[in-house]
Amino acid sequence: MNLTPPNNDKRVELSRLYHSALKTYLNQGVGACMNSARELGSQAISMGQETLDLARIHEIALISLVLPSYSATTSNSMMGRAGLFFAEAITPIEQTHRGAREANIRLSQVVKDLSERTLELAVSVEELKQEINQRQAVEQCLRESQATTNKLLEKSRQMQEELRELSHQLLTAQEEERRKISRELHDVIAQTLTSINVRLAALKVESTTNTQELHEKIAVTQRLVEKSVDIVHRFARELRPSVLDDLGLIPALLAYMKTYTEDTGVRVSLKAFADIELCDSDRRTALYRIVQEALTNVARHAKASRADVSIQNYDGIIRMEIMDDGHGFEVAGTSTAKKTNRLGLLGMRERVEMIGGTFCIESGLGKPTTLRVEIPASNSDDMLQPDLNPCSTSFQCP
Numbered sequence: 001m002n003l004t005p006p007n008n009d010k011r012v013e014l015s016r017l018y019h020s021a022l023k024t025y026l027n028q029g030v031g032a033c034m035n036s037a038r039e040l041g042s043q044a045i046s047m048g049q050e051t052l053d054l055a056r057i058h059e060i061a062l063i064s065l066v067l068p069s070y071s072a073t074t075s076n077s078m079m080g081r082a083g084l085f086f087a088e089a090i091t092p093i094e095q096t097h098r099g100a101r102e103a104n105i106r107l108s109q110v111v112k113d114l115s116e117r118t119l120e121l122a123v124s125v126e127e128l129k130q131e132i133n134q135r136q137a138v139e140q141c142l143r144e145s146q147a148t149t150n151k152l153l154e155k156s157r158q159m160q161e162e163l164r165e166l167s168h169q170l171l172t173a174q175e176e177e178r179r180k181i182s183r184e185l186h187d188v189i190a191q192t193l194t195s196i197n198v199r200l201a202a203l204k205v206e207s208t209t210n211t212q213e214l215h216e217k218i219a220v221t222q223r224l225v226e227k228s229v230d231i232v233h234r235f236a237r238e239l240r241p242s243v244l245d246d247l248g249l250i251p252a253l254l255a256y257m258k259t260y261t262e263d264t265g266v267r268v269s270l271k272a273f274a275d276i277e278l279c280d281s282d283r284r285t286a287l288y289r290i291v292q293e294a295l296t297n298v299a300r301h302a303k304a305s306r307a308d309v310s311i312q313n314y315d316g317i318i319r320m321e322i323m324d325d326g327h328g329f330e331v332a333g334t335s336t337a338k339k340t341n342r343l344g345l346l347g348m349r350e351r352v353e354m355i356g357g358t359f360c361i362e363s364g365l366g367k368p369t370t371l372r373v374e375i376p377a378s379n380s381d382d383m384l385q386p387d388l389n390p391c392s393t394s395f396q397c398p
Contacts, residue, residue: 019061041092248277264299272311302326328363
């Protein structure tokens with residue numbers, strides 16, 4: 001019975017031994033012993049292996065040992081030492097075969113080509129890794145860009161929805177204001193003028209009667225005329241107070257606050273620096289309308305007993321604060337608040353932003369509310385000089 005292993009088994013065993021010996025040799029560093037290489041050469045001869053067979057085994061071992069930990073500096077040194085090991089391993093074969101010198105030249109070229117191929121393969125692997133990393137980075141950027149685009153689209157959709165809702169609310173508010181003015185004109189002015197006309201007709205008929213009675217009827221008619229004039233003036237003030245254009249912001253605010261306190265019972269104080277009147281008409285109008293809308297909200301929603309308005313100049317920035325002692329509200333929930341209240345707040349914000357300012361509200365349930373507006377003193381270079389020691393005037397509406 002033949003117990004000799006097949007030729008393939010011999011080569012597998014020799015390849016395993018060669019791999020192990022080469023690995024040990026490379027790990028030992030400079031000055032390692034070559035005895036294992038010579039023994040492998042002798043063993044290869046005994047197994048009937050030729051130089052090219054051993055070269056293939058060397059190639060397989062070299063790829064598995066050098067390629068996984070490839071780097072430009074370490075691999076060149078390992079390749080050189082591995083070549084020495086291979087040269088020592090084939091020495092017994094060269095000694096037992098004629099023409100080994102020529103074969104050695106060819107094998108040296110094979111080893112050289114093998115080394116170059118190994119290096120090229122390692123470089124290709126490294127480039128492939130870098131390309132994979134770059135592609136992954138690009139894919140991540142694309143995913144993030146897509147997510148950002150989706151968020152922006154959703155925000156744009158929400159803003160368009162808000163704009164449509166606010167436009168509807170604005171039209172409704174305008175129509176309601178027109179209806180109110182129409183009703184006032186019809187129910188108050190028209191009736192008063194009709195009453196005056198009737199009395200004048202009666203006076204014309206009764207002009208020959210008792211003089212005392214005539215004087216009394218004339219006095220009643222005069223009072224009706226005065227009442228009509230007052231109502232017309234009130235309408236004019238609500239639409240656009242002439243005192244704002246003729247006398248300035250502070251007198252207009254004082255006049256409004258006096259009427260406001262009489263109508264609502266909410267006490268109001270005003271503290272303002274005198275040079276506010278140097279601002280342009282757009283800024284003074286915006287500040288007046290914001291005070292008007294803010295105090296209207298205080299009377300309707302805050303259940304406050306007093307409110308304080310402060311207008312100061314800080315480093316060329318006009319800061320207006322309106323504070324009340326009411327029960328407050330959740331600022332974060334403004335977007336879901338009552339439509340009328342929401343429209344008022346957004347209207348104030350729009351007025352401020354149209355002249356380049358900022359608008360914020362500080363409040364909370366059961367807490368006082370502070371509305372703060374900051375706007376540049378002017379659009380030009382001739383801004384109001386900052387008040388290092390601001391001289392403010394305080395006013396108290398009874």
